[in-house]
Amino acid sequence: NTHKIIGKATEKLNFSKENVDEFLKMENETEVNFPVEMDDGTQKDFTGYRIQHNSILGPYKGGIRYHPEVDLREVSALATWMTIKTAAVDLPLGGGKGGVICNPKELSEKEIENLTRAFIKKISHIIGPQKDIPAPDVYTNSKIMDIIVDEYSKIENLTIKKAMAVVTGKSMGNGGSHGRETATARGGQFVLEQAIEKTKIIPTIKNSTIAIQGIGNAGGNFAKLISKDEAKIIAISDSKTAIYNKDGLDIDDVLKYKKQTGSLSNFPNVTSITNEQLLELDCDILVPAALANQITEKNANQIKAKIILELANGPTTLEADEILENKNKLILPDVLANAGGVIVSYYEWYQNMNDEKWDKEKIDKKLKEKIQKATIEILDKKISHKTTTRIAAYINAIERLSKKSSFLKS
Structure with a gap:
């Protein structure tokens, strides 16, 4: 999908196919194999990747994921997407991504630590505060980032303080930043605020009705923040259940219940619906904050929300995009809507440096200024290029990259 959207954006900018193909090439692809000591004393071999797509604007930036389905193709696509994302919101960073093929649910904490240290030993020469700055991703967290800092400091013979900026998403006591936990949700809130003010598609966030798919970090925090703006959240879901009340949900109660029971099942005074039904509810704002490919050509015509705020990565397919845009829906695409995370990551790196x-x-304050400026740029480009918001976001990124690049010229 990323390649398709880049193709459409560069077409609008009249870039040659050769130049686009050149841009899509990875600058560096690193695949490593390494043994890890397991709790029973045996050694097991693992494979990991670090893909560096583009560093025109600055050091590579992107997460490291631990997942059984990690593969080179996926990691490369995500690295390219990070290049677009950082450029779209004007960060002096490039795009990278990494991962290890493993099932962290089957590993002990000690085995995860051993795996992390072994992986970093293999890639320490290609990462670094001025080279490539990893971050948490699927099944990795601040604890794993702290281990990376520790291992990197030993390999490079640096103090922890000097090594800190090698990753972001660290724990607060180890060079992490305020605002990191809520950054994705907070950024989404600022994008929504600015988009409503600029387009007047609905009068205001206050009293607007919102349905949120996903109650994890992005969805749960967004629900908390937006309810303070006096919006009415009429539905929210976890992976198994969605709950609905047309008069609005008390989000604090919902989050407390989810924390205590681990589920939304049997929450009082609501109607239980499916995740699919949640997407099609009559509401002002729909927030997909969980999985990819939720809004497709099959259900796009049934989407009633006026605004779709993509806190998840890739929740809307390209086919659905066109259907929704033709119905004058305002899609605030992932590359902008969930960029709060990478923006605050950059601020963490900057503070460390x-x-x-x-x-x-x-x-x-800085997150608000940065992401709202990008929102205005992208909505302006949507109009001037007569295109979708998603393609406008990519145009915003590619124009920025082309100013610094020799080959991205028409």
Whole structure:
């Protein structure tokens, strides 16, 4: 999909096919195999990747995932997508991605630590604060980032303080940043606010009706934040159940219940519906905050929301995009809507590099300025290029990259 959208965006910009093909090539692909000591004393071999797509704007940036289905093709596509994402919101960073083929659910904490240290030993020469800055991703977290800093500092013979900026998404006590936990949701809230103000597609967030698919980090935090804006959340879901109440849900109660029971089943005074039904509810704003490919050509015509805020990665297919745009729906695409995470990651890196410590208010203010400026640029490009918001976001990124690149010229 990323390649298809890049194709459409570069077509609008009249770039030659040769130049686009050149841009799509990875700068570096690293595949490593390494043994890991298991708890029973045996050794098991693992395969990992670090893909570096583009560094025109700055050091490579992108997560490391631990998952049984990690493969070169997926990691390369995600690295390309990170190049677009950082450029779309004007960060001085490039695109990278990494992963190890493993099932972390079958590994002990000690085995995950051993695996992380072994992987970093293999890729330490290609990462670094000015080269490539990994971050958490699927089944990796701040604890794993802290281990990477520790291992990298030993290999490079640096103090922890000097090694800190090698990754972002660290724990607060180890150079992590305020605002990281809520960054994706907070960024989405700022994008939504600016888009409503600019397009007037609905009068205001206050009293608007919202359905949220997903109650994890992005969905749960977004629900909390947006309810403070006096929006009415009429539905929310986890992977198994969606709950609906047309008069609105008390989000604090819902989150408390989910934390206590691990589920939304049997939550009182609501109607249980499916995740599929949630997407088709009559509401002002739909927030897919869970899985990819949820809105497709099969259900796009049934989507009643006026605004779709993509906090998940790739929740809408290209075919669905066209159907929704033709019905004058406002899609706020993932590459913009969930960029709060990478923006605050950049601020974490910046603080580490400059030995600064910003408070929550400063992070919030800078995130708001950065992501709302990008929202205005992208909505303006949508009009000037007569295209979809998604393609406009890619145009915004590609224009920025082309100014610095020799081959991205028409």
